[in-house]
Amino acid sequence: MERRLVVRAVAGVALLAVPLVLPQFYLLLSxxxxxxxxxxIGFNVLMGYAGMVSFGHAAFFGxxxxxxxxxxxxxxxxxxxxxxxxxxxxxxxxxVIGYFCVRLTRIYFSMLTLAFSQIVWATAxxxxxxxxxxxGLVGVPIPAWLIGPRAFxxxxxxxxxxxxxxxxxxxxxxxxxxxxxxxxxxxxxxxxGINVKRTQLTAFALSGAVSGLAGGMFAxxxxxxxxxxxxxxxxxxxxxxxxxxxxxxxxxxxLGAGILIVLNSVVxxxxxYWPIVLGIILLALIYVFPGGMTRMFLGWRGAGRPxxxxxx
Amino acid sequence: xxxxxxxxxxxxxxxxxxxxxxxxxxxxxxASGLSLIFGVLGVLNFAHGSLYMLGAxxxxxxxxxxxxxxxxxxxxxxxxxxxxxxxxxxIESVFLRPVYRREELEQLLVTYALVLIISxxxxxAWGAENRSGSRPALLAGSVDIAGRDFPTYNLFVLAVxxxxxxxxxxxxxxxxxxxxxxxxxxxxxxVGVVGVNVKGLFTGVFxxxxxxxxxGGGLAAPIGAIFPGMDVEIIVESFIVVVVGGMGSLGGTxxxxxxxxxxxxxxxxxxxxxxxxxxxxxxxxxxxxxPWGLLGRPVTRG
Numbered sequence: 197m198e199r200r201l202v203v204r205a206v207a208g209v210a211l212l213a214v215p216l217v218l219p220q221f222y223l224l225l226s227x228x229x230x231x232x233x234x235x236x237i238g239f240n241v242l243m244g245y246a247g248m249v250s251f252g253h254a255a256f257f258g259x260x261x262x263x264x265x266x267x268x269x270x271x272x273x274x275x276x277x278x279x280x281x282x283x284x285x286x287x288x289x290x291x292v293i294g295y296f297c298v299r300l301t302r303i304y305f306s307m308l309t310l311a312f313s314q315i316v317w318a319t320a321x322x323x324x325x326x327x328x329x330x331x332g333l334v335g336v337p338i339p340a341w342l343i344g345p346r347a348f349x350x351x352x353x354x355x356x357x358x359x360x361x362x363x364x365x366x367x368x369x370x371x372x373x374x375x376x377x378x379x380x381x382x383x384x385x386x387x388x389g390i391n392v393k394r395t396q397l398t399a400f401a402l403s404g405a406v407s408g409l410a411g412g413m414f415a416x417x418x419x420x421x422x423x424x425x426x427x428x429x430x431x432x433x434x435x436x437x438x439x440x441x442x443x444x445x446x447x448x449x450x451l452g453a454g455i456l457i458v459l460n461s462v463v464x465x466x467x468x469y470w471p472i473v474l475g476i477i478l479l480a481l482i483y484v485f486p487g488g489m490t491r492m493f494l495g496w497r498g499a500g501r502p503x504x505x506x507x508x
Numbered sequence: 509x510x511x512x513x514x515x516x517x518x519x520x521x522x523x524x525x526x527x528x529x530x531x532x533x534x535x536x537x538x539a540s541g542l543s544l545i546f547g548v549l550g551v552l553n554f555a556h557g558s559l560y561m562l563g564a565x566x567x568x569x570x571x572x573x574x575x576x577x578x579x580x581x582x583x584x585x586x587x588x589x590x591x592x593x594x595x596x597x598x599i600e601s602v603f604l605r606p607v608y609r610r611e612e613l614e615q616l617l618v619t620y621a622l623v624l625i626i627s628x629x630x631x632x633a634w635g636a637e638n639r640s641g642s643r644p645a646l647l648a649g650s651v652d653i654a655g656r657d658f659p660t661y662n663l664f665v666l667a668v669x670x671x672x673x674x675x676x677x678x679x680x681x682x683x684x685x686x687x688x689x690x691x692x693x694x695x696x697x698x699v700g701v702v703g704v705n706v707k708g709l710f711t712g713v714f715x716x717x718x719x720x721x722x723x724g725g726g727l728a729a730p731i732g733a734i735f736p737g738m739d740v741e742i743i744v745e746s747f748i749v750v751v752v753g754g755m756g757s758l759g760g761t762x763x764x765x766x767x768x769x770x771x772x773x774x775x776x777x778x779x780x781x782x783x784x785x786x787x788x789x790x791x792x793x794x795x796x797x798x799p800w801g802l803l804g805r806p807v808t809r810g
Binding site for chain 1 (some may be wrong): 531552602603606607610611612614616618620621622623624625627629630632740744747748751755781782784785788789791795796799800
């Protein structure tokens with residue numbers, strides 16, 4: 197077990213180091229993949245593990261982006277404070293939104309997350325004096341050591357590695373297993389003494405924190421924050437990435453993010469009609485590869501991990 | 509402070525109220541189709557806004573074929589909405605039928621994929637620039653409402669909404685088709701067991717829902733600009749209407765549309781900046797207090 201972990205850690209670090217030798221274009225593409233991959237992994241804490249499909253995760257991504265961006269641009273806050281404030285503020289917002297959302301199930305849960313996220317979007321869109329409204333928040337300063345694609349990639353890769361490792365540990369711990377139990381049968385979980393709503397709320401907040409952190413990094417990446425970061429189509433994007441990669445495997449959503457971003461980059465270099473290509477990919481995913489790409493690679497029942505996350 | 513001087517002008521308030529009602533009628537047409545499809549098929553149709561957009565474009569194009577004859581608008585409205593119903597029939601039988609036994613999320617993803625595909629097909633067929641249809645000669649003028657002009661066409665839309673609502677109510681309450689639809693909404697397995705052609709019924713319901721969306725689009729063509737992107741704009745508002753009114757409830761959809769219409773019309777008057785937030789807040793509040801909507805019933809689908 198120990199050895200397997202070491203092998204994996206080494207392989208992970210090696211894989212993350214590869215883009216450093218790539219030309220700048222691919223390096224920047226890799227940054228985007230890592231950030232969106234982290235967002236998708238955070239989103240999947242709710243979707244894959246807890247079985248709760250949020251239509252509003254862009255809210256936390258957006259809150260993270262604006263928190264980090266605003267603190268850097270409008271205050272004297274040190275970089276570390278501004279950066280760490282992104283997940284902290286996101287976790288607070290997620291806890292408040294989640295408090296109401298976890299009382300609902302299925303489509304009602306999804307609709308309420310959508311409503312809250314649209315409130316966040318509309319606020320960012322209209323509060324000109326604070327957020328710059330639909331022009332967005334532009335010209336966010338970043339520290340000198342982060343300037344340059346290699347340095348930035350190193351930063352994003354390091355942060356992602358730590359967050360993913362911590363999250364993996366949490367999901368492998370009893371907490372992750374409890375979520376799976378609730379997803380499979382909430383009533384039975386309640387009977388064995390699990391506080392279902394509180395566990396779901398914790399997952400919601402955790403998921404929001406990771407999404408907010410990803411949003412913060414994205415604000416640094418684009419040197420700005422824009423209302424679209426919190427718009428519902430962003431939520432649809434992360435949902436699609438997750439389904440594309442496969443919600444039943446811990447790293448599946450990140451793979452989905454990678455596939456989607458690379459495809460987007462290739463397709464848009466030939467045609468402006470990316471949506472139609474994406475639509476056809478989605479249909480193929482549903483009719484031909486249900487369960488996502490990881491399920492296709494790993495076999496129908498998901499020979500990979502986490503085994504418990506396989507849908508019955 | 510909101511500007512309250514508008515209250516001093518009753519004509520202005522009346523017109524604003526009528527504008528809200530007009531918008532409510534469009535929302536009702538689209539949301540009633542959405543609600544019907546959700547109630548019977550259990551599918552949340554993200555592509556309903558696309559059907560609305562398709563209705564607008566089709567009516568616009570059909571109208572442009574017969575420039576001249578006075579009945580152009582009406583022919584275009586009828587043919588355009590029927591065209592959308594046919595597209596709906598294809599969507600249901602080709603794309604949705606294979607996924608009824610799958611998870612809700614996958615059904616949703618199918619309809620989202622259709623949103624993406626239809627939006628690009630519309631761009632390919634009609635280009636990216638805005639277009640606008642023309643009103644029929646009969647309704648081109650305006651009427652005087654308390655000293656202010658109000659387009660006759662909008663009055664016509666105000667009449668169409670309740671008429672469609674009444675026709676739908678009669679269809680659902682008084683006909684054999686309606687009885688089957690309501691039965692299927694309650695228990696589709698059982699309806700199949702007693703020998704009803706459920707496949708055909710589902711296709712019929714989806715086509716009816718699509719027709720309503722297409723009709724909304726066809727009616728919107730002469731007043732709102734027709735542009736790619738009108739699908740995404742309307743779909744979230746329709747979700748709000750359906751959620752606020754109660755999913756699967758026709759009366760609730762009408763009530764939801766009226767509330768959202770007025771909220772938009774007066775919200776923008778007094779809080780121009782934050783009017784857009786009100787509808788989402790309303791949606792959230794309703795979901796928190798009565799998740800099944802104002803007039804819906806608290807049933808959970810199996």
